[in-house]
Amino acid sequence: MCEVNLLQSSSLIGDAVAGWPLSREHSVKLCVGLVCAGSGVAAQLLGGVGGSCFHASYPLPSPFNDLQHHATTNANGSSHFHATTSLTQPLHLHSFSSSRDYPWAASPVPASPSRDPRSAAQSLISPHLSEGENQTDTLPLTTPPLRQEFACFSYDENHEFHLGDRSMKWYYTPRLGADLSKGFDSFQKHDDSRDEHLDSLLKTIVAHEQETGQKIDANVVTWRGMVTKILATPFEQNDGFEMNATLYQGCIFIEESHEHKMAMRRQEAQRPPRRGGPPQEVMQFWGYKFETLSTLPATWDETSRDYIESREDHVVNNKEQYCSVVRTGIGKAVLCLGGEVDAIWDSKPQEPGAPINWVELKTSAEIRNPGDLDNFHRKLMKYWIQSFLLGVPKIIVGFRTRDGVLVDINEIETHRIPDTVKARPNPRWDGNMCVNFAAAFLDWLMRTINDEGVWRIRRRPHSPTIEVFRVEETGHGDILTDEFKNWRIKLALGPSPGD
Numbered sequence: 001m002c003e004v005n006l007l008q009s010s011s012l013i014g015d016a017v018a019g020w021p022l023s024r025e026h027s028v029k030l031c032v033g034l035v036c037a038g039s040g041v042a043a044q045l046l047g048g049v050g051g052s053c054f055h056a057s058y059p060l061p062s063p064f065n066d067l068q069h070h071a072t073t074n075a076n077g078s079s080h081f082h083a084t085t086s087l088t089q090p091l092h093l094h095s096f097s098s099s100r101d102y103p104w105a106a107s108p109v110p111a112s113p114s115r116d117p118r119s120a121a122q123s124l125i126s127p128h129l130s131e132g133e134n135q136t137d138t139l140p141l142t143t144p145p146l147r148q149e150f151a152c153f154s155y156d157e158n159h160e161f162h163l164g165d166r167s168m169k170w171y172y173t174p175r176l177g178a179d180l181s182k183g184f185d186s187f188q189k190h191d192d193s194r195d196e197h198l199d200s201l202l203k204t205i206v207a208h209e210q211e212t213g214q215k216i217d218a219n220v221v222t223w224r225g226m227v228t229k230i231l232a233t234p235f236e237q238n239d240g241f242e243m244n245a246t247l248y249q250g251c252i253f254i255e256e257s258h259e260h261k262m263a264m265r266r267q268e269a270q271r272p273p274r275r276g277g278p279p280q281e282v283m284q285f286w287g288y289k290f291e292t293l294s295t296l297p298a299t300w301d302e303t304s305r306d307y308i309e310s311r312e313d314h315v316v317n318n319k320e321q322y323c324s325v326v327r328t329g330i331g332k333a334v335l336c337l338g339g340e341v342d343a344i345w346d347s348k349p350q351e352p353g354a355p356i357n358w359v360e361l362k363t364s365a366e367i368r369n370p371g372d373l374d375n376f377h378r379k380l381m382k383y384w385i386q387s388f389l390l391g392v393p394k395i396i397v398g399f400r401t402r403d404g405v406l407v408d409i410n411e412i413e414t415h416r417i418p419d420t421v422k423a424r425p426n427p428r429w430d431g432n433m434c435v436n437f438a439a440a441f442l443d444w445l446m447r448t449i450n451d452e453g454v455w456r457i458r459r460r461p462h463s464p465t466i467e468v469f470r471v472e473e474t475g476h477g478d479i480l481t482d483e484f485k486n487w488r489i490k491l492a493l494g495p496s497p498g499d
Contacts, residue, residue: 147391148353150216151208151325153200153338159190159319161200163207168322171343171359171396172300173409174293178312180286180363180404181278187285188317195258195478198223201338202484204325215249215491216336218327219446222254224339224389227330231385231438233459233466235429240461245468246476247449249488253479254457277402288318290363290398290406295343324358326390331439333446339390358392360414366399366407374428377421381429384417388431441466452476 154167201221209215229241242260246253274280293311296303325338345357362383367373383395392414399408418431445468449455454472459465476485 147326147328147355147389149324149326149356149391150353151204153204153323153325155200155319155321155323157188157317157320159321161203163204165322165348167320168341168348169291169295169297169343170299171294171345171361172296172303172308174290174311174398174406176406176408178293178406180289180293180398180400180406181282182312183289183314183316184282184285186315187288188315188319190319193262197258197478197481198253198255199481200323201325202481204338205336206484206487208325209487209491213491215488216327217334218251218336219333220252220254220442221336222338223256224337224386226254226256227335227337227389227438228382228385230441231389231434232381233441234433234437235381237462240459240463241457242459243457244471244477244479245449245455245457246479247452247455248476248480248485249492252446252449253476255479257456278404282404285316286400286404287361287363288316291342291361292316293406294361294396294398299347324356324390328389328391330435331443333439333442337389339386341390341392345394355391355393357394358387358390360387360392360395361398362395363398363400366401377424378428380417380421381434383412384414384431385434387414454479
């Protein structure tokens with residue numbers, strides 16, 4: 001084994017990793033430790049025959065803290081992303097402004113006056129828009145991020161797809177003392193045993209591109225839930241995940257592995273029932289019941305008094321959903337994310353791309369002691385990530401007794417959550433670290449998935465490793481629909497004569 005010292009910039013190391021051959025014979029193992037290391041710029045390249053090892057330690061340019069990359073080649077046909085987190089300094093995050101016209105995401109505009117005013121002047125994790133258009137500022141993580149909804153779709157009460165916002169709900173305060181178990185026997189539960197892939201998101205993208213005549217500029221297209229798992233990785237040790245991905249026209253499309261999801265569900269069903277308290281299925285129902293109690297199909301002045309006062313008797317149906325499709329970014333990656341939104345606080349602004357006063361609805365056990373508070377702060381990480389990614393500014397938590405009676409309601413501003421958690425001794429998670437990790441991982445992922453086929457992104461429970469390996473050498477599996485691929489081919493060919 002030989003050892004070489006390279007006094008080069010971090011981009012050299014990144015290019016070396018990006019050019020590493022990935023096949024069934026070779027793989028790359030990339031370990032990223034989020035650490036506050038020294039300011040040295042030395043990199044070590046270690047190589048050998050049959051068991052090559054690549055190691056680099058270098059500081060990333062401001063605004064990010066130093067990352068240590070460690071890559072090894074072996075013969076298992078997979079690429080690994082290791083992460084250890086030890087970050088003590090706040091990140092310097094970017095804000096960007098641009099006059100460049102994105103037909104699928106309108107330019108930022110000030111938020112319209114509402115009951116929840118906030119600034120949309122800066123984006124925490126926006127990607128570079130074009131050369132020379134960025135400026136670096138030191139921003140606290142509490143600065144509200146800009147998320148631009150450029151499309152939406154709905155599922156009706158039968159879970160049938162529709163373009164538009166027909167299933168959008170309005171928030172209206174529920175009655176304290178309501179029994180969240182009421183109506184469980186008549187619950188109209190969506191059967192998600194069928195693999196829906198990215199079908200609805202792709203339909204919405206096609207419709208938008210047909211309207212604008214231009215392809216969206218995303219590097220990654222996926223559901224919000226997939227990116228939530230990635231951001232939570234540094235602090236979520238118990239839950240693993242598996243995703244399928246494919247590269248098409250320079251964009252990575254990522255879906256959840258349905259096979260893995262069903263396997264985990266069967267495994268959970270085999271666990272012994274909980275001792276004391278309601279069954280797990282009833283506790284899951286409480287969240288949907290709270291949404292039914294807290295929403296209206298129209299604004300309050302357009303809704304009858306009888307409807308508002310009879311919400312506790314309404315049949316709970318989780319087949320009906322409103323899904324927002326947004327353009328956002330983490331690090332260098334431009335993301336197109338689709339995700340369900342529970343309700344709106346007031347009304348959608350008329351200006352395209354303007355911030356929307358969405359509301360996320362959650363339920364949690366009432367806080368009776370420091371242990372309960374600790375558990376709640378742990379749950380706040382997922383609450384924050386989910387809302388942060390779609391630009392949901394307000395989370396409303398319904399606190400319940402252990403038997404499912406609603407006893408309190410708390411409105412939480414999303415951008416204040418990281419500081420709230422950090423204010424306690426020994427905080428359970430750090431929002432800066434979540435964003436920094438996701439930025440590094442997505443950058444690495446875009447270098448790793450560099451050819452067609454179907455790729456697997458996998459993290460086993462309790463593992464510090466995210467594996468990426470190809471499971472199908474060609475094609476795109478069922479991740480992309482024929483409708484989507486045919487449209488993209490037509491779009492690339494341009495308008496036909498006479499159009």
